[in-house]
Amino acid sequence: MNSRPYPTPATFTRARSGELFETAKTYFPGGVHSPVRAFKSVQGPAIFFERGEGCHLFDVDGQAFVDFCCSWGPLILGHVHPAVLERVQTTAANGMSFGTPTPHDNLIGKLILDNHRFIEMIRFVSSGTEAVMSALRLARGVTGRSKVIKFEGCYHGHVDSMLVKAGSGLVTFGISTSAGIPEAYAQETIVVPLADPEALESALRQNAGEVACVIIEPIPANNGLLLQNIEFLQFLREKTREYGVLLIFDEVISGFRVGFEGAAGLYDIEPDILTFGKIIGGGMPVGAYAASRAIMENVAPMGPVYQAGTLSANPVAMAAGFATLTELLKPGFYESLEEKTAQFTMHLQAYCDTRGYEVTFPHVGSIFWPTFTRKHIHRSDEIDGSRMDFFKTMHLECLKRGVYFGPSGYEVGFVSAAHTEADLDFAAEMICESLDVVFEG
Numbered sequence: 001m002n003s004r005p006y007p008t009p010a011t012f013t014r015a016r017s018g019e020l021f022e023t024a025k026t027y028f029p030g031g032v033h034s035p036v037r038a039f040k041s042v043q044g045p046a047i048f049f050e051r052g053e054g055c056h057l058f059d060v061d062g063q064a065f066v067d068f069c070c071s072w073g074p075l076i077l078g079h080v081h082p083a084v085l086e087r088v089q090t091t092a093a094n095g096m097s098f099g100t101p102t103p104h105d106n107l108i109g110k111l112i113l114d115n116h117r118f119i120e121m122i123r124f125v126s127s128g129t130e131a132v133m134s135a136l137r138l139a140r141g142v143t144g145r146s147k148v149i150k151f152e153g154c155y156h157g158h159v160d161s162m163l164v165k166a167g168s169g170l171v172t173f174g175i176s177t178s179a180g181i182p183e184a185y186a187q188e189t190i191v192v193p194l195a196d197p198e199a200l201e202s203a204l205r206q207n208a209g210e211v212a213c214v215i216i217e218p219i220p221a222n223n224g225l226l227l228q229n230i231e232f233l234q235f236l237r238e239k240t241r242e243y244g245v246l247l248i249f250d251e252v253i254s255g256f257r258v259g260f261e262g263a264a265g266l267y268d269i270e271p272d273i274l275t276f277g278k279i280i281g282g283g284m285p286v287g288a289y290a291a292s293r294a295i296m297e298n299v300a301p302m303g304p305v306y307q308a309g310t311l312s313a314n315p316v317a318m319a320a321g322f323a324t325l326t327e328l329l330k331p332g333f334y335e336s337l338e339e340k341t342a343q344f345t346m347h348l349q350a351y352c353d354t355r356g357y358e359v360t361f362p363h364v365g366s367i368f369w370p371t372f373t374r375k376h377i378h379r380s381d382e383i384d385g386s387r388m389d390f391f392k393t394m395h396l397e398c399l400k401r402g403v404y405f406g407p408s409g410y411e412v413g414f415v416s417a418a419h420t421e422a423d424l425d426f427a428a429e430m431i432c433e434s435l436d437v438v439f440e441g
């Protein structure tokens with residue numbers, strides 16, 4: 001049915017990947033530079049990829065895969081989109097970095113600010129983590145307060161004060177989830193469950209006058225896809241206003257993904273500060289934070305909140321971002337992407353329903369999450385960790401058939417503009433076969 005060298009269960013191999021991974025482990029902790037890449041929660045070894053094209057990845061063993069990881073979200077146009085590649089190549093030919101303003105800054109700045117109703121100024125940084133770290137500092141600088149409220153099950157990068165989970169009992173101060181975080185930092189973070197208006201209000205009331213901001217992934221997509229009711233997000237907006245607390249939408253995943261205005265636009269809720277990453281750099285390392293002019297004027301050199309970066313707004317990265325965002329503004333872009341994703345997940349759901357498999361595919365825009373339950377999950381504590389074994393089997397069986405998911409059942413999948421209907425039909429067929437193995441052996 002295709003001319004691409006997809007593996008089959010009989011031919012699938014990781015011979016070369018396995019060798020490279022063994023060598024990598026002698027150079028780098030776990031063989032990787034970001035933990036989830038190490039295939040710890042699925043069957044390894046990690047696969048080494050050497051090329052991407054459209055929605056396909058090609059590994060060092062010469063096999064092709066339909067890619068649903070898309071570099072964890074940035075590649076909404078797929079790999080090496082011609083317009084992005086061209087702009088990156090011509091920009092790089094003129095120099096990789098100047099440490100000065102460049103015309104690309106203004107191009108992408110105007111493009112974003114003209115097309116996002118909730119922000120008036122933006123600052124570019126080099127990662128989502130850096131965007132969040134800077135946004136938190138800004139919120140603290142503007143309010144003169146130090147505590148931050150976050151939600152259990154939301155990920156905000158590896159910022160010290162964000163690597164915390166809820167403590168047990170009624171004490172809601174954070175407990176760090178990583179070594180190396182001073183207790184005092186975790187103490188500045190208050191953790192509340194998602195989808196729980198009472199817990200949120202009580203945290204705001206108990207800490208009134210001390211909280212700088214509440215930070216949330218409005219579409220929580222780093223611990224499964226924990227879709228929130230719009231009423232909860234509206235409540236969050238009302239209560240933060242009532243208590244004079246800033247609201248940060250961490251849109252590093254959802255920004256430019258569920259629409260050009262991200263989740264803020266989708267739900268029509270105006271946060272005080274937004275953070276971006278992933279898509280905004282079109283595959284290059286870029287993050288950003290943005291807000292009203294009044295808030296952003298607090299950032300150095302205009303204001304007292306210091307934040308800087310040698311490679312911030314790197315011209316090649318700005319070029320990739322500009323070329324990518326330009327494509328997203330073309331009429332019908334999001335509609336067609338969403339329609340494809342809805343068809344694809346419907347296809348999978350219908351198969352699972354017919355077979356009686358306990359799997360659902362919650363989705364929003366072009367984000368979807370294969371999850372081994374029929375319940376609608378809003379909070380991380382509703383995820384049954386023991387069912388991740390099903391994902392582990394599915395992941396391996398999909399690999400053997402040429403379909404690549406991020407190597408963890410807590411990660412979402414992404415459909416890109418480069419996934420054609422034929423690619424998605426092929427992938428759906430292979431995923432269904434894989435689910436047969438999961439449930440019927």
Ligand SMILES: *Cc1c(COP(=O)(O)O)cnc(C)c1O
Pocket residue numbers: 127128129130132155156157158217222250251252253277278287
């Ligand atoms: C990916 C992500 C981050 C961290 O971004 P990095 O570029 O990996 O540092 C922060 N917040 C959210 C919501 C993310 O999805």
